[in-house]
Amino acid sequence: MQQEITADTVRQLARIVGITVPEEDVDSVAAALRSYRSAFEAVEALDLTEVDPVVVTDPRWTR
Amino acid sequence: MSQELVDKTIREAGDLLARREVSSRELTEATLARIAQTEPTVHAYVTVMTESALAAADRADKELATRGHWRGPLHGIPVAVKDICYTTDAPTEGGSRVLKGFVPDHDATVVSRLREGGAVIVGKAHTHEFAYGQNIPPTRNAWNPEYSPGGSSAGSGAAVAARSAFGAIGTDGGGSIRFPAALEGIVGLKPTCGRVSRYGVIPMSATLDHVGPLTRTAEDAALMMNVIAGYDPLDVQSIDEPVPDYTEGLDSSLQGLRLGVERDYFFYKDVGPEYRRTVEAAMRELEKLGVTLVDVKIPELDLCAGIFLNIIATDTSAYHRRWLREKPNDYAPGTRIMLEFGELLFGTDYLIAQRAREVLRSAVKDAFQRHRLDALVAPSNIVTAVPMSRYSSSLFAGSPEDSTGALHQLSIANVIGVPSINVPCGFSSEGLPIGFVLYGRPFDESLMLRIGHVYGAGTPWVGRAPKIKAVAVS
Numbered sequence: 330m331q332q333e334i335t336a337d338t339v340r341q342l343a344r345i346v347g348i349t350v351p352e353e354d355v356d357s358v359a360a361a362l363r364s365y366r367s368a369f370e371a372v373e374a375l376d377l378t379e380v381d382p383v384v385v386t387d388p389r390w391t392r
Numbered sequence: 393m394s395q396e397l398v399d400k401t402i403r404e405a406g407d408l409l410a411r412r413e414v415s416s417r418e419l420t421e422a423t424l425a426r427i428a429q430t431e432p433t434v435h436a437y438v439t440v441m442t443e444s445a446l447a448a449a450d451r452a453d454k455e456l457a458t459r460g461h462w463r464g465p466l467h468g469i470p471v472a473v474k475d476i477c478y479t480t481d482a483p484t485e486g487g488s489r490v491l492k493g494f495v496p497d498h499d500a501t502v503v504s505r506l507r508e509g510g511a512v513i514v515g516k517a518h519t520h521e522f523a524y525g526q527n528i529p530p531t532r533n534a535w536n537p538e539y540s541p542g543g544s545s546a547g548s549g550a551a552v553a554a555r556s557a558f559g560a561i562g563t564d565g566g567g568s569i570r571f572p573a574a575l576e577g578i579v580g581l582k583p584t585c586g587r588v589s590r591y592g593v594i595p596m597s598a599t600l601d602h603v604g605p606l607t608r609t610a611e612d613a614a615l616m617m618n619v620i621a622g623y624d625p626l627d628v629q630s631i632d633e634p635v636p637d638y639t640e641g642l643d644s645s646l647q648g649l650r651l652g653v654e655r656d657y658f659f660y661k662d663v664g665p666e667y668r669r670t671v672e673a674a675m676r677e678l679e680k681l682g683v684t685l686v687d688v689k690i691p692e693l694d695l696c697a698g699i700f701l702n703i704i705a706t707d708t709s710a711y712h713r714r715w716l717r718e719k720p721n722d723y724a725p726g727t728r729i730m731l732e733f734g735e736l737l738f739g740t741d742y743l744i745a746q747r748a749r750e751v752l753r754s755a756v757k758d759a760f761q762r763h764r765l766d767a768l769v770a771p772s773n774i775v776t777a778v779p780m781s782r783y784s785s786s787l788f789a790g791s792p793e794d795s796t797g798a799l800h801q802l803s804i805a806n807v808i809g810v811p812s813i814n815v816p817c818g819f820s821s822e823g824l825p826i827g828f829v830l831y832g833r834p835f836d837e838s839l840m841l842r843i844g845h846v847y848g849a850g851t852p853w854v855g856r857a858p859k860i861k862a863v864a865v866s
Contacts (some may be wrong), residue, residue: 332569348717354729361733364788365705369698369741372748382746383599383753 334362397422398555399857402469404613405558409456409468416456416468419558420449420512425516428554430860434538435530436551437472437515437519439519444481445470446511455510463652465639467510472557474548475516476523476824477503477603478592486594487519487529489722490715500592501624501831502603509619514557517547517726523563523596524708526726526785534576535824535858539777542572542798543785548606551828554860559607559616565764566700567802569604570829571795573814574772577825579844579857580606581613584835587807588617589624597707600806602698608855610815611842614638617837638838642845647682649843651675651769651830657693658770662797670826671771674817674847678769681846686763692755693804695748700803701787702745709734730787734786753808756831766839768831772814773798776824805831813840816853826854 331391336355339362343350350358396660398420400408408414427440452468455461473479478496485491499507506513518529523544531546533539534553541550545562549572552560557559562569564582573580581604588603595601605616618639623632653659653675659668675685709716709731716723716731723731759765784794805812811834814827832840848854 333398339736343732346735348732348735349720350732351728353721354732356727357729358732358736361729361788362736365698365701365733365737368701369745372695372698372702372744375695375744375748375751377744377747378752380750381749382743383749386741 334359334366338362394422394425397702398426400558401463401556401609401855402607402615403609405469406465406467406615410462414776416449416452417446419468420436420445420470420514423514423556426554426863430554430556433860434532434534434550434554434556436517436547436554436556437513438475438485438487438518438547439482439516441482441515443511443706445512445514449586452510452512463508463510464619466506466619468512469558470512470514471506472515472517472548472551472560473503473506473513474545474560474562475519476594477561479503479513479516482516484516484594486523487527490719496592498592501589501626502620503592505620506561511619517545517551517560519546519725520544520785522712523565523568524727524730526730527724528783528785532780533777533824534860535777538779539824540575540780540783542575542777543795544568545572547604549573549578549580552576552578552608553858554608555857558613559605559720561620562604562606563593564602564604564806565600566704566806567798569602569606570772570802570812570814571798573606574827575692575777575825577816577819577827577853578606578608579610579613579854580604580814581617581818581837581840582805582812583617583621583837585836586629587811587835588620589627589630591624595711597704600704600707602806610747610813610841610848611642612640613813614642614841630684633835636838638841641838642842645841646678646684647725649682649766650684650686650764651678651767652686652688652763652765653769654688654690654693656689656691659800662774663700663771664775666820667771667773667775667826670818671828674828675769676681677851678847681850686765688759688763688765690755690759692752695752696798696804699745699748699752700799700807702741705734706737706742707729727786749807752804756808756810760833766832767843769802770829772827772829776820776822776826777846801829810834811837811840813844815844815847817851
């Protein structure tokens with residue numbers, strides 16, 4: 330079971346990535362993260378072992 | 393005369409120009425007069441480019457008069473451009489204080505192509521901040537100024553509906569051309585990924601952003617595509633595929649076409665009864681035109697929200713990384729919160745989303761092949777425009793008043809890169825527009841436009857004009 334995302338989670342993550350999340354934004358960012366995690370659950374449940382990501386590298390020197 | 397002129401479609405105005413029955417200056421002056429009349433109500437424009445527009449109109453007239461040189465279907469036609477497209481003769485602020493007063497040193501490719509095609513750019517249209525959409529721009533719905541115009545190409549949609557531009561350029565990272573088109577009762581086309589250059593357009597996501605036209609008719613969208621589509625080596629996503637004449641075969645019968653209907657996903661419980669009824673009626677009209685509707689199941693569509701949110705948030709936050717640290721208070725609070733949110737997502741999630749994207753793409757492709765589909769059809773939104781007092785552009789709130797319904801219906805085309813078009817198909821009891829959306833095969837814009845054109849020709853919805861309380865201008 331995933332740990333609940335709280336205002337403290339946001340503050341800790343913000344410190345790690347090196348941004349200051351103003352106190353007035355913290356609860357909204359936590360709510361956004363919770364909504365996102367809920368939407369992302371179905372994606373995480375996929376078996377993607379044999380699937381390449383949609384990221385294309387074109388090595389030609391034409392640009 | 394002025395009102396009669398601005399009511400013309402691009403095709404009609406172009407025909408008048410070609411026959412020298414009207415000049416580009418007359419069209420442009422009529423459009424500027426319409427802007428002056430409607431802007432106090434509609435607020436479609438952040439910048440009106442009066443002087444440069446009149447100069448461009450005079451050049452277009454001179455070319456036609458002295459050399460008989462016709463640059464194409466937009467020669468002399470007044471159009472608007474969303475204010476995230478670079479223009480050298482007007483500021484490009486992206487609806488944000490972050491770029492206050494910024495004037496680029498080059499045009500976006502789409503702007504260059506409009507200018508090379510002889511179009512007259514009359515102004516820069518309002519956008520949600522950086523097209524990310526968390527603030528509320530001043531734009532109002534042309535059908536009722538108490539209601540929302542959608543977004544993020546809010547000004548582009550309102551200008552076309554209000555007849556203060558013959559056509560407009562919008563951008564679409566998750567529905568931002570088709571959403572305002574649906575709420576404003578106009579046609580909005582998001583082309584295939586790579587079809588129209590995004591060079592010089594302030595980005596959200598390198599793989600979700602698209603540039604396309606908003607117009608009153610599908611034929612006008614085809615005419616604009618004939619000018620703006622094509623390979624651009626300056627855009628890393630641009631694809632060097634032959635560009636057809638999008639007007640060719642527009643009148644061809646729809647007999648034998650097969651349109652897929654994914655009811656579990658697109659007709660889900662949040663689609664309002666009036667919206668659902670109206671789109672179902674439009675689907676019956678399509679059947680009368682010879683289309684076969686095919687029920688399909690694509691359960692992988694449910695993956696879209698998670699994939700989309702991850703990619704759009706990560707990509708957009710990456711682009712804004714420096715500004716978020718240097719001037720966070722120049723962003724609207726809602727936009728800043730979204731950028732902060734995107735900073736906190738994990739790199740592994742991003743790659744998982746990009747892998748799941750392939751799963752979604754394959755599932756849609758398989759459904760098209762298995763059922764021999766030409767397109768999918770669905771409601772463009774779940775409800776009509778909501779009152780401004782209740783409007784929210786949140787991507788998370790999950791209520792009819794925010795953007796989550798439109799994202800649910802529209803963002804799939806961005807995630808898998810296929811073309812998608814909004815076609816007006818009716819009005820609510822409150823007189824607000826309703827539309828259906830088509831999803832096509834990659835690079836099959838021509839078919840999307842043909843269905844929109846043939847359907848529109850048989851109905852009273854396409855091209856209907858709102859009655860805006862015009863302000864007298866001395």
